[in-house]
Amino acid sequence: MRSVRALAGAGVFVLAAGTVALAVEPKQEPKQGGIFRIYHRDSPGSASIHEEATYSTNIPFMPVFNNLVVYKQDVAQNSMDSIIPDLAESWAWSSDKKTLTFKLRQGVKWHDGKPFTSADVKCTFDMLMGKSPQKFRKNPRKSWYDQVADVTVNGDYEASFNLKRPQPALLALLASGYTPIYPCHVSPAEMRTHPIGTGPFKFVEFKTNESIKLTRNPDYFKKGLPHLDGIEFTIIPNRSTAILAFVAGNFDMTFPTEVSIPLLKDVKTQAPNAVCVVEPTNVSTNIIVNSSSPPFDNLDIRRALALALDRKAFVSILFEGQADIGGTMLPAPGGVWGMPTEMLETIPGYGPDVNANREEARKLMQKAGYGPDKHLAVKVSTRNIPVYRDPAVILIDQLKTIYVDADLEVVETANWFSKVARKDYALGLNLTGNSVDDPDQSFYENYSCGSERNYTNYCNKDVEKLFDEQSMETDVTKRKKLVWEIDKKLQEDVARPIIFHSRMGTCWQPYVKGVTIMVNSSYNGYRYEDVWLDK
């Protein structure tokens, strides 16, 4: 308990120290010009943010677009309070909280010179909801708009979202980097290869496996912005080469939240002037348990599994202590909705006495017919990627303490999700990324009955009711309590035991100004209109 408190305390201290440091730093007048050079970790599947589900696409293409509303780009923690107008001038909820109306900016132009109107807003969301004749090849976030009945327009500069029931979190979803407004007059196919937006930077070219280039939009509707002349992403999949190139000064910034803790040490040694931060990514590493077939259809064995986890060991080995322990929702200080430490430690398996937990786990295993003379043999399936493989190996080691002999089964990426969907696994190690730090996104996507991403098929109608209850709750304090209750229940039910929430590093050269790395999402902070180079 003390250690988790210490961890949270340290986090608060780091945030506070950062705030103080920012406060005392004299305000400099931004300089205009320069090309911002970043290396990119891989070649994105396409340039269409709506069709992709990886921040490999968000990072280079978010500067091309605008949303209706957006998380304030210089505030590290995404919350309802940090949402500001973007293409909208203002928004208002109806008294029954079932209609959200946006007044739109006038005089905004797409990069091809055509005017932006409310028709573009309607087009975008009709396509996302599958109501448009034009279809996306992939529509990974269609379920975000399950509660939206339709989008209506009133003239060229007003658009309303009509909801089936109140959902205050819709605004949070609309503020995500995953929710840009697309032009009506450009087809989804063109948007994949040559995106047209209203944003601070215009698309220049995307050479697969080579580079992505953006140039300043001189007609950007926010006067005086952006400061940069352009942004260039060089695609360097080899991490060693990329880091060496950053150290040598070939790049102004590393790919955001991609530098591991050991690599960060190397960077700080070789480039001591580089500014580096380590922040939560809101990606949890968790265990998926196939409860529909033996042996994990036995609740006792599932509980034993949860009790066997030594989360601090994972954090210590993989992150040198720099990761967070929590439930489904990212814990404080980065997260807004995470359970408080006191509550977390009451959940079986989260208590500080690992030996006592494991003793209890062994009793449960013995009750299920296993013991020192009869071990349970299982396979731990995971993707053949280091961030999946490494924790899976530690998990296998920890399971030995409760009479479980596990073998690692690595699965190629192309087959991973189809294997999981077929329920062709007993135990799996999985990563779950949350683009918006909001329970609506996390709960419905991962734990709702029948959801495509509910890999374990967890289905509890009582919990489902609580999902809806929290989703409709407008009072934040009341909603938070409901969310904690749900999160606790999910962990107790061993729905998908969360092992840890990772943290990753980002570094930039000292002359780069105006970069803010978000502390509770890796998907929303890449507009780069405020970034400038002091050289």
Next chain:
Amino acid sequence: MFAYIVRRLALMLVTLIGISIVIFFLLRIVPGNIVDILFDAAGFVDPADKANLERELGIDQPLVLQYLHWIWGLLHGDLGYSYVSEKPALQEILPRIPITARLAALALLFSASIGIPLGVISAVHQGTKLDYILRVVSLSGLSLPSFWLGLLILMASVSLFGNIPIFNPNPKTLGEMFTTYCLPSMAVGFRSAALTMRITRSSMLEILRQDYIRTARAKGASEASVNFHHALKNAILPVITVVGIEAAFLIGGLIVTETVFNIPGVARFLVEAIRWRDYPIVQNLVMLIAVVVVFANFTVDMLYAVVDPRIRYAD
């Protein structure tokens, strides 16, 4: 000779048809397809969307039909389009060929220009300190993986010059040209140079013991003339064979070197295309490599006749 060439060309055609069948069907045996990969990041597969996309890309058709469609296109100069970038495959492949070709040519040049002279020197000075040193160098060339050597070069470059040779598509100065192409080609060519050196050495040692070499020396020919005119000329045949084979194997070394030096060539592109199961790119690229290898072998056979007048291919 003419009939021989015609027979070889016909055999090459049969070989290429066989290769095309193997490439096509092997690629389909690999689990997962482009649609699985495209949906991967979303964390789930929507069956309806998946079926639509498979239909759009034509991968729902019977395999034989897909194969015939590919070959028909190939014969008409239509290589299809990349599933990932949605650009014509030719447009994706063509700009990358000169980059890799330049690297491969430089690597071969490096391996021949270093390997052959050092092999001759090592053979001529057999059993001396110089011979031992050169043999250690050649052994290290064979043992060092090219990706590791590449990383060493990069690290040395950062610590010595504070810079890293990141690929520059339009090198303006000689220095830029050197860092863009020469360093990577040295990294990839080092292994071939070592192999060439060892083959040259052993071939030279065999020739240097021949009677006609002793006769040449007895006639008063200079050492240089004996070594290079009489011995090397006769020892070069196995070296040409090895260089020809190495040209084919070079693609393997280029994959890692292009990755380490971040060079946007064909080799790295091929690996990425395999990862994405981008069939049109992989099929056409592997086919291109097969054509190059088949023609390289043909050229080596023809070179034998040029280098050694005793070799004549029967009609």
